[in-house]
Amino acid sequence: MKPTRNAAAMLLAAATALAPHAGQAQQAGVHRTGLQRHDLSIPGWEAIQVRVDIDPGMTAPNHRHPGEEIIYVLAGSMEYQLQGKPPVTLKAGDVLFVPAGVIHSAKNVGHDNASELATYVVEKGKPLVELIK
Numbered sequence: 001m002k003p004t005r006n007a008a009a010m011l012l013a014a015a016t017a018l019a020p021h022a023g024q025a026q027q028a029g030v031h032r033t034g035l036q037r038h039d040l041s042i043p044g045w046e047a048i049q050v051r052v053d054i055d056p057g058m059t060a061p062n063h064r065h066p067g068e069e070i071i072y073v074l075a076g077s078m079e080y081q082l083q084g085k086p087p088v089t090l091k092a093g094d095v096l097f098v099p100a101g102v103i104h105s106a107k108n109v110g111h112d113n114a115s116e117l118a119t120y121v122v123e124k125g126k127p128l129v130e131l132i133k
Helices: 002-018
Strands: 029-037 043-055 059-064 067-075 077-082 088-090 095-098 104-108 114-123
Touching: 043 059, 043 104, 067 088, 077 095, 077 114, 088 095
Parallel strands: none
Antiparallel strands: 029 043, 043 114, 059 104, 067 095, 067 114, 077 088, 077 104
8 A cells, every 4th residue: 555655645746846827827718738948058047948838719818938939840830929029929839939938829729729828937936927917
């Protein structure tokens, strides 16, 4: 029984390490799955990868990040609105760079689920997502 308890504790620790930072609530129709988190060679910085799935017609509302976001669209069709720029619609295989602190949103404009791989290069200890009202 002890090996099972140890394995469960290790899985819980891994899930906690990949979980979104506190204050990063899930919005209806937007599903975030933490994939990996690693310290960078630059002290105080880390790289985080998250899969973001957005239901048809749903929007990840205006938000920003404490560092850069590199987006790779995995499936579907999404419209991204970056502050001060015209909206851009991307499909599977397309990429987008979001500079640090830029307010942006993403909307699934297709008829099926849409997914992206979001890679963040951010300062450690800051909330990954700040919702903007």
